[in-house]
Amino acid sequence: MENEKIYLHYDMDAFFASIEQRDNPSLRGKAIAVGSGVVTTASYEARKFGVKSAMAMANAKRLCPHLKVIYPRKNFYFLEGEKIQNLIKKVIKIYEFTSVDEGYLDITQFILAENQTRARKISKIKRFIKKFKEYIYKNMNLTCSVGIGFSKVSAKIASDANKPNGFFIFEDKNHFVNYIFEKDFSIIPGIGKKTKEILNFDFGATKVSQLYEISRNELIRKFGASRGEYIYDVIRGEHFSKINVDKKRKSYGYEITFNQNVNEIYELQEELRAQVEKICQKLKEKKEFVKTITVKIKYSDFTGHTRSKTLENTTNDEKLIYKVALENFSHFVKKDEVRLIGIYVSNIFKRSFIQLKLIDET
Ligand code: TTP
Ligand code: MG
Secondary structure (H helix, E strand, O other), rough: OOOOOEEEEEEEOHHHHHHHHHOOOOHHHOOOOEEOOOOEEEEEHHHHOOOOOOOEEHHHHOOOOOOOEEEHHHHHHHHHHHHHHHHHHOOOOOEEEEEEEEEEOOOHHHOOOOOOOOOHHHHHHHHHHHHHHHHHHHHHHOOOOEEEOHHHHHHHHOOOOOOOEEEEEEOOHHHHHHHOOOOOOHHHHOOOOOHHHHHHHHHHHOHHHOOOOOOHHHHHHHHHHHHHHEEEEEEEOOOOOOOOOOOOOOEEEEEEEEEEEEEEEHHHHHHHHHHHHHHHHHHHOOOOOEEEEEEEHHHHHOOOOEEEEEEEEEEEEEEHHHHHHHHHOOOOOOOOOEEEEEEEEEEEEEHHHHHHHHHHHH
16 A cells, blocks of 8 residues: 555553552552542552542442552653653654653554565564563553554554553454444544434444444534544544644643732733743753744733734744733733733644654664
8 A cells, every 4th residue: 555554552551550559569459549539540450340530539439448549649640651752752753642641653664665465564563562562661660552553543442452551453444444343432532422422312323333324424414524524434444644743732831820919011021021931941942833922811800811923933032932922912901900921832843854854864
């Protein structure tokens, strides 16, 4: 196939809970849940008792009386997730991290070669998975599950097929369709609660197999073009989306809440200047460039406003970003009794030539 791609999706196993078990040997092999009022995640030992994410802790305790409850260390888990991402970035250049513990990698170049037999391809994939899992384990002492597919979505479904610490490979579309056919359609990512209800209610569908009976037009009529087409294509193994390496997190920034009203414009401008400085430092560290700059303001009566400007070109220039911030700020009619001021940047890019260079290196 001309445009054949091989995607890997990784998903860390019981991420928060595994970190706790790793760092506290007395928790290993035990049923634990991380959370306070609600379970954020449970160890696989606890899942055997039916303990699940988003369950009230009291219910979890009822299902599993010996459950050990661990108060979350959210910042630490986030940093651990970032460590994993940095490890991956060192060895694979086409990546997209979709949450703290999962992401997509394009591994086509490591696998495909001309005139290669199917058996050879599969054995290369298996070797790659083994190396990948060992690499993460050796460095993090954590296990993950891995899925391989011909599209991002097929790789994601594959990574769920043999959890925990497993892997699964979709060799092609047929293999994929056969696998999902008899499954509940909740196996398809992106079919949310509302869509699910409509599919249940209007079409009497609960299984993927039943979705093949609905025409493309009907799906579009019910769900709109984008979601309708997605559902139609995805169950046929025909939904393809690219890994977007350039586009990073949607936005970030800084804001400050004052203890009392601030009425002086220069004081607010000074605060913005300090925030811009911090943002630009971060942009330079991360080698990122932005197009959109937003200023946010809140008044003593809790009303709030934002003002954004999108530039023609990407920038990380402190003077320019500060100038745009001031311009945004000048558009607020009221500039006193301010309780919060902040600045956010979005439309974040990595310069594409940097990325291309990296790809050439591998
Ligand atoms: P998941 O990957 O969904 O779950 P998991 O890693 O705990 O387990 P699995 O082996 O099934 O992948 O989520 C990653 C982390 O995100 C999880 O450890 C806890 C956190 N999380 C929440 O904080 N709230 C939630 O509702 C969910 C689902 C997860
Ligand atoms: Mg996970």
